[in-house]
Amino acid sequence: MSSSSVEHFKRIESSNGLRCTWNVWPSSKQAAVKLSVPVSMLYSPMKQISGLKKLPYKPVMCPRCRSVLNPYCSINFERKTYLCPFCENQAALPASYNAISTECLPAEVMPQFTTVEYVRESSEVEKTPPIFMFVLDITLREEQLQSAIDGIQYVISTLPEYVRVGLITFGTVVQVHELTHDQIPRVYMFRGHKAFSEKDIEDYLELKTTNSVKNNQKFVMSMKDCALTLSELLDTLKHDPWPVTKHKRPYRCTGAALNVASSVLAALYPLSGSRIVLITGGPCTLGPGQVVSTDLEQKMRSQRNIEKKEPEAKLVAGATKFYTELARRMARSFQCTDIFCGSVHQCGLLEMRPLLDLTGGRTLIAEACTDDSFRFSFEKLFEGVVVDSSVGMAEMAGTEVDEPVVEGEFKLGFSGVVEMSLPKDVLVSGCIGQCATLPVVSTSKHMVSTATVGQGGTNRWRMCGLDSESTLAFILEVGSKEPSMPAQGAVKVVQFRTVYTTSTGDKVMRVSTVGFPWVDGSQKQVIGSGFDEDAAAVVMSRIASWRCDMGTPEREVTRSIDRTLIRLVSLFAQYQRGMPHTFALTEGFQQFPQTMFHFRRSPFMQTFGYSPDEVAFSRHLILRECLKNSMIMIRPTLTAFRTDDPAGSQVILDSTSAKNDSVLLLDCFTEIIVWVGEAVVSWREQGIHEQPDYANVKQMLEQPLEDAQRMILERFPAPRLYTSDQGKSQQRRLLARLNPSATHKRGEAAGGEIIITDDVNLQKFLDSLKHAATEQ
Amino acid sequence: MGFFDWFFDVLSFLGLYEKKGKLVFLGLDNAGKTTLLNMLVNNSTAAIRPTGHALEEEVRIGRIRFKTFDLGGHETVREAWSEYYFDASAVVYLVDLADRERIDESRRELHKLLSSPDLKSKAFLILGNKIDLAGALTPPEAIEALGIGHLMTTRDPKVKLPEGTRPLQFYTCSIIRKEGYGDGFMWMSKYV
Numbered sequence: 001m002s003s004s005s006v007e008h009f010k011r012i013e014s015s016n017g018l019r020c021t022w023n024v025w026p027s028s029k030q031a032a033v034k035l036s037v038p039v040s041m042l043y044s045p046m047k048q049i050s051g052l053k054k055l056p057y058k059p060v061m062c063p064r065c066r067s068v069l070n071p072y073c074s075i076n077f078e079r080k081t082y083l084c085p086f087c088e089n090q091a092a093l094p095a096s097y098n099a100i101s102t103e104c105l106p107a108e109v110m111p112q113f114t115t116v117e118y119v120r121e122s123s124e125v126e127k128t129p130p131i132f133m134f135v136l137d138i139t140l141r142e143e144q145l146q147s148a149i150d151g152i153q154y155v156i157s158t159l160p161e162y163v164r165v166g167l168i169t170f171g172t173v174v175q176v177h178e179l180t181h182d183q184i185p186r187v188y189m190f191r192g193h194k195a196f197s198e199k200d201i202e203d204y205l206e207l208k209t210t211n212s213v214k215n216n217q218k219f220v221m222s223m224k225d226c227a228l229t230l231s232e233l234l235d236t237l238k239h240d241p242w243p244v245t246k247h248k249r250p251y252r253c254t255g256a257a258l259n260v261a262s263s264v265l266a267a268l269y270p271l272s273g274s275r276i277v278l279i280t281g282g283p284c285t286l287g288p289g290q291v292v293s294t295d296l297e298q299k300m301r302s303q304r305n306i307e308k309k310e311p312e313a314k315l316v317a318g319a320t321k322f323y324t325e326l327a328r329r330m331a332r333s334f335q336c337t338d339i340f341c342g343s344v345h346q347c348g349l350l351e352m353r354p355l356l357d358l359t360g361g362r363t364l365i366a367e368a369c370t371d372d373s374f375r376f377s378f379e380k381l382f383e384g385v386v387v388d389s390s391v392g393m394a395e396m397a398g399t400e401v402d403e404p405v406v407e408g409e410f411k412l413g414f415s416g417v418v419e420m421s422l423p424k425d426v427l428v429s430g431c432i433g434q435c436a437t438l439p440v441v442s443t444s445k446h447m448v449s450t451a452t453v454g455q456g457g458t459n460r461w462r463m464c465g466l467d468s469e470s471t472l473a474f475i476l477e478v479g480s481k482e483p484s485m486p487a488q489g490a491v492k493v494v495q496f497r498t499v500y501t502t503s504t505g506d507k508v509m510r511v512s513t514v515g516f517p518w519v520d521g522s523q524k525q526v527i528g529s530g531f532d533e534d535a536a537a538v539v540m541s542r543i544a545s546w547r548c549d550m551g552t553p554e555r556e557v558t559r560s561i562d563r564t565l566i567r568l569v570s571l572f573a574q575y576q577r578g579m580p581h582t583f584a585l586t587e588g589f590q591q592f593p594q595t596m597f598h599f600r601r602s603p604f605m606q607t608f609g610y611s612p613d614e615v616a617f618s619r620h621l622i623l624r625e626c627l628k629n630s631m632i633m634i635r636p637t638l639t640a641f642r643t644d645d646p647a648g649s650q651v652i653l654d655s656t657s658a659k660n661d662s663v664l665l666l667d668c669f670t671e672i673i674v675w676v677g678e679a680v681v682s683w684r685e686q687g688i689h690e691q692p693d694y695a696n697v698k699q700m701l702e703q704p705l706e707d708a709q710r711m712i713l714e715r716f717p718a719p720r721l722y723t724s725d726q727g728k729s730q731q732r733r734l735l736a737r738l739n740p741s742a743t744h745k746r747g748e749a750a751g752g753e754i755i756i757t758d759d760v761n762l763q764k765f766l767d768s769l770k771h772a773a774t775e776q
Numbered sequence: 777m778g779f780f781d782w783f784f785d786v787l788s789f790l791g792l793y794e795k796k797g798k799l800v801f802l803g804l805d806n807a808g809k810t811t812l813l814n815m816l817v818n819n820s821t822a823a824i825r826p827t828g829h830a831l832e833e834e835v836r837i838g839r840i841r842f843k844t845f846d847l848g849g850h851e852t853v854r855e856a857w858s859e860y861y862f863d864a865s866a867v868v869y870l871v872d873l874a875d876r877e878r879i880d881e882s883r884r885e886l887h888k889l890l891s892s893p894d895l896k897s898k899a900f901l902i903l904g905n906k907i908d909l910a911g912a913l914t915p916p917e918a919i920e921a922l923g924i925g926h927l928m929t930t931r932d933p934k935v936k937l938p939e940g941t942r943p944l945q946f947y948t949c950s951i952i953r954k955e956g957y958g959d960g961f962m963w964m965s966k967y968v
Contacts, residue, residue: 611829
């Protein structure tokens, strides 16, 4: 992509949270299909935008299609009407807009405010403060359980008074804890072997009894009313008393516990956004959602068991079905589930994944609850509950206020719904991301494609839990079937409307409206100039990952990536047919094949050496992260620190970069590796870095660790840091991700590390691509 | 007893019926456990990151079908090894012979396993890997460093071991060169 195009894409992203694979759209369907990378959009509805306009009034909605007044509406200042760019209806502006003129415009129609937020300050009664329901596994081993309890203790000490909380513990049975302080707190138990119905749970806990209002308020209470009780309760929590015999796993009724948590919340707060925060140390071994027996002779299902449909994998389907149904039920009440796994073994994340993907939950796999990555991630999630001061200021001033943006600030949203408006000849095939479909309303049916990808068949999706990094990928079908010549300067406009509740309990509607040039399909160059290779890589990765989730073998998906790549470059590269040496990629397409090469080799597609839970974890992440984070996962960032460049610069992800006189920092998003070359190791051992003349050596040893530390504090999940001297065990984490330009078979290249592998390297991959493309 | 049971009995009488076994691959991190598994299953080498969760594959050696469990070797996961080895038919223990610094650590872990009641009578195949690398320990050096000289039993399959003796052998190998480990597995298959 030319640098000016890249700037343009980044501008759209920073002011709207939107990136599109193609930023100039062909008017014919045939031409759009030929592009092979679908026209798709990556949209982050809660992205922190600097200078975001916050409007303290109600949005003006088109009476016919529900779209909101925006800069693409042409306004008739005489008649006080506007033309809706979606349904082409002339709608009257409300009376409050009577003063409108070319000199006096409301912010939402100004061209610089393509994204605005309508903030409705709720009254105390209307406010729906967020709810956190902790669901804690008490079969965790002693120091692990203590660490998990400490984690909860810490976060409840930071939560604002108005946030509501609840506590459920589980092991052999599910225990719902009362949080009232005026008497000895009682515990209500449910056997773990069964998924009780919502009605049973309601009745047993007397959640809906009319005679005692107090009764239904003892399980979920505001921090103001229960902080002390909850803290004392956590202090006295005991390990599950049920004995665990030799060669057995403990009874752990994770599914039943989540079912109770969801039912309690649905009965008490059917419409408030809530997060169910699960902390577990192993797989569910009892009751609904069981993934393995308590017998240790039965091992956790492996990739192989699942692929070959072996008996070891017999519980996968049933458990997945249970968690999927539970997730759908949770989504209906705007509940969201977060899953924190602290174990060296698999905890059954594969089966529980629908809980995350349909509700917007976050997850982490750590080796133990005592791990730094566990502790940091757990705390980070709750940092998203921030007191939003700017809204209060808006009320005082009575005018709109620009939101101050703190770089990298993490925020949580609750009860989100995203809706799209599309113009004629543009359809949505579906959404790949953390969301659940909502039924399409009859007035929007014409913008929904019958060919679905991901969560399709609608233009509305729920995002029960969302945060500043949540990103949805919308796959579009553009162009008309009949050839038509678009007018000069024609633009197609897309609108996203996201309604959500902030962590302070206020309702917000964010509206983003972006137009894309609409040109004749024959204008290849113009269309090519709008290609965003990073957005394309992320969308292709999401589609590939989604297809693997749907059961298509990785090998087949990899082949289809190759076909897409060949078709794309044969359309946009310069070459003479049948002459591979004449092949040259045009500007804007040069990084894409490399990025896809790294994706093909990434843990998303090469699953040997990964457990089903580990694969589920990484595929869950690529399904939800923003473009920047997704790119790190697809093509990790490698930074080299050298004596002449001790502050570090980015280098290519290649074995030749692993030089013995440098220190490398590899960022794979969930893992960070600091690698020290042999020469630097010897300097360090001689203490050269402590000598005043060698401040550069000191810096090249310290800088990467400082950079890593910053990432650990900023990111969710907190990445794990590994350090390795050249030749040591942990350097495999680095070598596994480098392009193997020098291998044990092909011998040494110009410096760098030799990688032991039979894999194809980038050069060979690009050569094959040239051959295949020029033969097309 | 149905027809099929009878049928399989006849097969096993003729020695055609495949035996089944469960193997665990143990050893320090970077000993080559997953590389060995990849070689046995996919016949290829790849740059693989250190193993996290346990990996399971199926491998045929001679007439025996093995379920193999490859476990991570770094310190935090070692305590979880017992969940996998208590019901194993044999242990394959890998040692990186080129890593002289950690040979002591490897010996300690090996002897912990050897003294486990769960593994009292189970066959141990100890593979000394990476002999292709310069500076690798020689077989006598390795046997000495690992302290297994007095525990080793015969390589001759015809010799019957006295009751209660644990079959234990040491073979050197280079997995990436596909050398050495085959003999080790053939030896071990006699004791499963």
